[in-house]
Amino acid sequence: MGIILDIRVIPPRDKHPTIFRVFDGLKPGEAFELVNDHDPMPLFHQMNAERPAAFDWERLENGPEVWRIRIGRRAL
Numbered sequence: 596m597g598i599i600l601d602i603r604v605i606p607p608r609d610k611h612p613t614i615f616r617v618f619d620g621l622k623p624g625e626a627f628e629l630v631n632d633h634d635p636m637p638l639f640h641q642m643n644a645e646r647p648a649a650f651d652w653e654r655l656e657n658g659p660e661v662w663r664i665r666i667g668r669r670a671l
Contacts, residue, residue, distance in 0.1 A: 598627035611638060618642070618650065618666060626667030628655065634662055642666075 600617055602610045617627055629635065634657075642650055649669055656663035 599630060600627055601630040603630065603632045611641060614638060614666075615642075615645070618646070618668065621668040623668050623670040626651070626665050629662075629664045629666055631662045631664075632660070634658060635664055 598617065600614065602613065605613055614629065621627065629638075639652055642652075651665070651667040651669060653665040653667075654662075655665055
């Protein structure tokens with residue numbers, strides 16, 4: 596995995612737009628690792644609403660201090 600996006604240092608208002616920008620830049624079959632300081636389930640629901648069936652979501656670490664999620668663009 597090449598891209599690691601640590602959003603803990605990004606201002607809250609910029610977090611989701613940054614994540615979507617990185618996701619939209621992926622080619623089918625590529626993925627990035629998201630690192631966060633809280634459970635990113637609101638992001639999951641937003642992605643499900645805005646990019647349905649376009650992504651894979653794999654929990655790599657599930658808190659309590661760090662959450663790591665592998666987010667991939669599904670191959671067409």
